[in-house]
Amino acid sequence: MEEKNTDVIQGTLDLLILKTLSLAPMHGFGIARRVEQVSRGVFKVNPGSLLVALQRLERAGWLDAEWRQTENARRAKFYTLTKAGRKQLEVETEDWNRRAGAVMRLLKAEG
Amino acid sequence: MSLWRQVSRGLWTLTHRRAADQDLADELQHYLEQLGPERASQARVTMAREEARSYGWENLIEQTLADIRYAARRLRSSPAFTIIAALTLAVGVGASTAIFSVVYPILFEPLPYPDAGRVLMISDRGAGGNRVDVTFGTYAELAARGRSLSALAVAKAWQPTLTGRAEPERLDGQRVSADYFRVLGIPPLLGRNFDAADDRPHGANLAMISDALWRTRFAGDSAIIGQPIALDGDRFTVIGVMPGGFDNVLQPSAQIWSLLQYESSAGFFGAAGNHDAREWGHHLTMIARVRAGLSVETARRELGDLARTPAPEFARPYWANLDNGLIVHALQDDVTAGVRPALLAILGAVLLVLAIACVNVTNLLLARGVQRRGELGMRAALGASRGRIVRQLLIESLVLALLGGALGLAFASAGTRVLVALSPPELPRSSAIGINGPVFLSAFGVTLLCGVCIGLIPALQHQRPRLRSTRGALVVAEVALALVLLVGAGLLLRSLDSLLSIPPGFNSARVLTMQVQLPSERVARQTLDAVRRVPGVTSAAFTSQLPLSGEVDGYGVHLESGDYSALRYTASAGYPQTLGITLRRGRLLDGHDIAGRPRVVLVSESFAKRIGGDPIGQRLRMGPDSGWSTIVGVVGNVKQVSLAADETDAVYMTTPQWIWFDSKQSLVIRASDDPAASDLAALTPAIKAAIWSVDKDVPVVRVAAMTDLVARSEARRRFALTVFEAFGLVALALAAIGLYGVLSGSVTERLREIGVRSALGASPAGITTLIVRQGMTLAALGVVIGLVGAVAASRAIGSLLFGVTAFDSVTYVGVVLVLLGVSLLACWLPAVRASGVAPLISLRSP
Numbered sequence: 001m002e003e004k005n006t007d008v009i010q011g012t013l014d015l016l017i018l019k020t021l022s023l024a025p026m027h028g029f030g031i032a033r034r035v036e037q038v039s040r041g042v043f044k045v046n047p048g049s050l051l052v053a054l055q056r057l058e059r060a061g062w063l064d065a066e067w068r069q070t071e072n073a074r075r076a077k078f079y080t081l082t083k084a085g086r087k088q089l090e091v092e093t094e095d096w097n098r099r100a101g102a103v104m105r106l107l108k109a110e111g
Numbered sequence: 112m113s114l115w116r117q118v119s120r121g122l123w124t125l126t127h128r129r130a131a132d133q134d135l136a137d138e139l140q141h142y143l144e145q146l147g148p149e150r151a152s153q154a155r156v157t158m159a160r161e162e163a164r165s166y167g168w169e170n171l172i173e174q175t176l177a178d179i180r181y182a183a184r185r186l187r188s189s190p191a192f193t194i195i196a197a198l199t200l201a202v203g204v205g206a207s208t209a210i211f212s213v214v215y216p217i218l219f220e221p222l223p224y225p226d227a228g229r230v231l232m233i234s235d236r237g238a239g240g241n242r243v244d245v246t247f248g249t250y251a252e253l254a255a256r257g258r259s260l261s262a263l264a265v266a267k268a269w270q271p272t273l274t275g276r277a278e279p280e281r282l283d284g285q286r287v288s289a290d291y292f293r294v295l296g297i298p299p300l301l302g303r304n305f306d307a308a309d310d311r312p313h314g315a316n317l318a319m320i321s322d323a324l325w326r327t328r329f330a331g332d333s334a335i336i337g338q339p340i341a342l343d344g345d346r347f348t349v350i351g352v353m354p355g356g357f358d359n360v361l362q363p364s365a366q367i368w369s370l371l372q373y374e375s376s377a378g379f380f381g382a383a384g385n386h387d388a389r390e391w392g393h394h395l396t397m398i399a400r401v402r403a404g405l406s407v408e409t410a411r412r413e414l415g416d417l418a419r420t421p422a423p424e425f426a427r428p429y430w431a432n433l434d435n436g437l438i439v440h441a442l443q444d445d446v447t448a449g450v451r452p453a454l455l456a457i458l459g460a461v462l463l464v465l466a467i468a469c470v471n472v473t474n475l476l477l478a479r480g481v482q483r484r485g486e487l488g489m490r491a492a493l494g495a496s497r498g499r500i501v502r503q504l505l506i507e508s509l510v511l512a513l514l515g516g517a518l519g520l521a522f523a524s525a526g527t528r529v530l531v532a533l534s535p536p537e538l539p540r541s542s543a544i545g546i547n548g549p550v551f552l553s554a555f556g557v558t559l560l561c562g563v564c565i566g567l568i569p570a571l572q573h574q575r576p577r578l579r580s581t582r583g584a585l586v587v588a589e590v591a592l593a594l595v596l597l598v599g600a601g602l603l604l605r606s607l608d609s610l611l612s613i614p615p616g617f618n619s620a621r622v623l624t625m626q627v628q629l630p631s632e633r634v635a636r637q638t639l640d641a642v643r644r645v646p647g648v649t650s651a652a653f654t655s656q657l658p659l660s661g662e663v664d665g666y667g668v669h670l671e672s673g674d675y676s677a678l679r680y681t682a683s684a685g686y687p688q689t690l691g692i693t694l695r696r697g698r699l700l701d702g703h704d705i706a707g708r709p710r711v712v713l714v715s716e717s718f719a720k721r722i723g724g725d726p727i728g729q730r731l732r733m734g735p736d737s738g739w740s741t742i743v744g745v746v747g748n749v750k751q752v753s754l755a756a757d758e759t760d761a762v763y764m765t766t767p768q769w770i771w772f773d774s775k776q777s778l779v780i781r782a783s784d785d786p787a788a789s790d791l792a793a794l795t796p797a798i799k800a801a802i803w804s805v806d807k808d809v810p811v812v813r814v815a816a817m818t819d820l821v822a823r824s825e826a827r828r829r830f831a832l833t834v835f836e837a838f839g840l841v842a843l844a845l846a847a848i849g850l851y852g853v854l855s856g857s858v859t860e861r862l863r864e865i866g867v868r869s870a871l872g873a874s875p876a877g878i879t880t881l882i883v884r885q886g887m888t889l890a891a892l893g894v895v896i897g898l899v900g901a902v903a904a905s906r907a908i909g910s911l912l913f914g915v916t917a918f919d920s921v922t923y924v925g926v927v928l929v930l931l932g933v934s935l936l937a938c939w940l941p942a943v944r945a946s947g948v949a950p951l952i953s954l955r956s957p
Contacts, residue, residue, distance in 0.1 A: 028138060029145040047142050048162030055166045059120050061113035077138045
């Protein structure tokens with residue numbers, strides 16, 4: 001309950017995952033850590049939700065998954081953005097900008 | 112791409128659950144190791160795993176499978192409940208499936224002909240708007256003048272005797288015009304069809320045979336085409352074999368077809384009016400196929416126009432002048448019209464039974480729900496969502512319904528055979544009745560529907576049970592439905608009673624009948640003499656048509672006062688005495704009224720009344736007979752068509768005085784009162800031997816006691832009645848069980864309260880009254896609601912009723928009394944149990 005305020009905004013987790021993976025293939029924890037770091041701790045990622053999102057994106061064909069060795073010689077499941085995923089990232093980014101812009105305009109508007 | 116991934120990943124997970132779980136566990140393990148122990152509590156791990164696991168459509172399947180396994184386990188753990196509930200559902204599903212299998216080919220399936228909607232049945236319209244078979248002249252005229260029909264054909268029944276191979280066999284067949292099979296649209300499987308060139312007077316004797324006859328009599332040998340066979344002593348050449356699937360709805364029992372070969376050249380029907388030929392009798396069934404591209408309505412209009420506008424080159428006799436127009440029906444409607452009301456009534460009845468069965472099982476499930484409240488509460492407390500619990504309960508009821516449905520299908524396949532055996536002989540398309548694809552699908556659909564229906568109320572009520580009122584309402588519904596069925600059964604029973612109490616116009620007791628095919632009048636006379644000599648026979652006579660046997664032979668009758676129509680009986684002189692038809696006026700016919708003597712006839716009372724004046728001495732001419740006959744006597748009315756029908760206008764004359772000899776005759780034999788000789792069945796062999804002593808090739812068929820013919824004539828109502836009675840009893844039993852179940856459940860729930868009451872001094876009688884009053888209130892409420900339904904339902908079966916109104920008070924009072932009596936019985940046992948409750952129980956029970 002105490003994490004409520006720092007949960008990822010509903011519906012943006014997919015976007016954050018796609019964006020993160022557009023830089024480099026990563027395993028689940030890597031994605032969560034990066035989201036938390038880049039957002040300076042504003043967003044905390046719940047592992048359950050993350051794994052569900054990763055499964056969903058994988059099945060949608062936007063990610064490929066593969067077990068690989070990590071740098072410290074452990075096995076981890078790495079996710080790679082596919083071509084379709086890259087396209088989806090563009091779509092979702094644009095969508096997000098449009099909405100965020102609209103929200104901002106509403107907040108700035110004077111009575 | 113993504114759909115492919117959805118399916119393949121889901122299937123992989125389904126089939127490799129362990130590996131998939133391991134994969135997920137490894138990934139999570141890695142994640143949490145990185146996260147560090149302080150943030151990876153056990154609860155978090157479990158929750159994360161469950162969350163990640165629940166993703167994907169395959170989980171829905173897995174959960175459902177788990178629910179099904181669980182449901183099966185629960186049902187196994189309470190076998191008594193499961194057996195009772197499944198059997199109840201099986202009765203409902205089985206009965207409705209069996210009924211549907213009978214009803215489906217008749218009411219819902221098109222006839223098995225190409226473009227069956229274009230096939231019409233055309234009949235002449237009688238003066239009373241009734242249907243009359245057409246004459247050959249009408250056929251010849253319509254065939255020549257009609258433009259909207261691509262094929263037109265007539266047919267009449269024909270019963271030739273096949274000889275020459277094995278023993279003589281009387282076949283059922285039809286004489287048809289050349290286009291008969293073209294109208295139906297079914298070509299022969301082997302050989303060729305009849306052609307117009309074949310259908311002319313004195314043409315070659317040709318025959319087509321059914322697949323069944325081909326296989327049984329001719330070993331399915333295709334060399335039969337072109338071979339001669341002997342029918343009634345004449346040589347016929349087999350030219351074609353009809354396919355096995357051919358369903359000849361006009362005469363389903365027909366095995367062989369030949370041509371009418373009537374004279375049909377235009378000159379024959381010319382202004383000269385060649386009307387004294389046999390072709391002009393109303394004895395043909397006419398069917399037609401509407402030309403492709405034209406509507407049935409166009410054809411109907413054209414036929415009406417043709418009937419209204421006689422053409423000079425087709426002179427019409429007065430009895431076939433088409434003044435009343437033609438009756439044109441789709442063949443489909445014609446075939447099914449007779450049985451439609453009975454079948455719809457039965458379909459309605461079976462739906463009521465199904466509803467009662469479902470209500471009963473719902474009640475059982477609700478009662479079980481009480482015992483399961485703890486279990487479901489526990490599940491909810493552990494986090495099961497409302498939807499999840501509803502789904503689980505629905506799956507349980509569906510599993511139960513499928514069990515009942517499977518049993519029901521077994522019941523249905525037996526029930527279908529029973530129904531076909533019970534069904535009236537005129538039930539059309541009985542060869543198409545069985546458990547086939549559509550019937551199976553309907554059973555499956557009904558089963559699923561039952562599963563949802565019986566599960567819905569318990570599933571929706573698991574949280575806030577208002578059990579007592581719900582179960583009460585269900586019992587009220589059961590009683591009401593049972594009342595509707597019982598009233599229907601009661602009304603049908605009373606109808607049949609009042610029908611069978613109608614005097615048929617003859618004395619059916621101790622009368623044996625059989626149909627024979629006689630080669631000549633001389634053989635007929637000798638046969639009669641031989642039969643009269645058989646010990647135990649009081650009298651014997653021949654008639655061209657036998658009352659209530661299904662035969663109807665009507666003709667136009669011309670008197671100086673006007674034109675009428677009447678049934679024609681040509682009979683041997685002793686016929687009225689043998690059958691016990693009473694003489695009202697004048698004299699009966701006797702052995703002196705033979706060929707060459709003045710022609711005399713008897714008429715029925717109703718006909719005498721219709722022609723008016725003193726009938727004795729009036730002269731009449733009948734059908735194609737151009738000679739005058741004098742009425743010498745009036746006899747009582749005889750029911751020919753059915754007990755309910757008032758068509759009793761009849762003219763009787765002796766066989767030798769009619770213009771031709773009817774080779775198909777019914778032999779009527781009155782047995783003596785001597786008890787030793789009065790067993791009709793025992794008399795049959797001696798009579799057959801007597802017939803065959805005159806001519807060993809005479810086929811003898813349709814041996815029946817006259818009393819059986821009377822009973823059989825109401826077979827349709829009797830069929831409906833039998834089904835209603837059976838369903839009514841099932842409904843009564845289910846309603847009683849339901850009432851009993853609710854009351855005994857209620858007594859169990861109220862044990863404490865009853866204990867307290869008895870501790871405070873309530874007498875056992877007082878407690879009995881309390882429980883009985885509770886039950887009887889429900890029953891009475893059900894009766895009141897049921898009465899409303901019964902009035903509506905008995906209107907719906909109005910066409911099956913006879914001699915009783917839909918508001919027959921005897922039926923209603925009787926049924927209400929029976930229902931209340933049975934309800935009282937069902938209340939009694941729980942009430943007696945309640946009255947025996949010891950006061951101490953209030954201290955002991957939780």
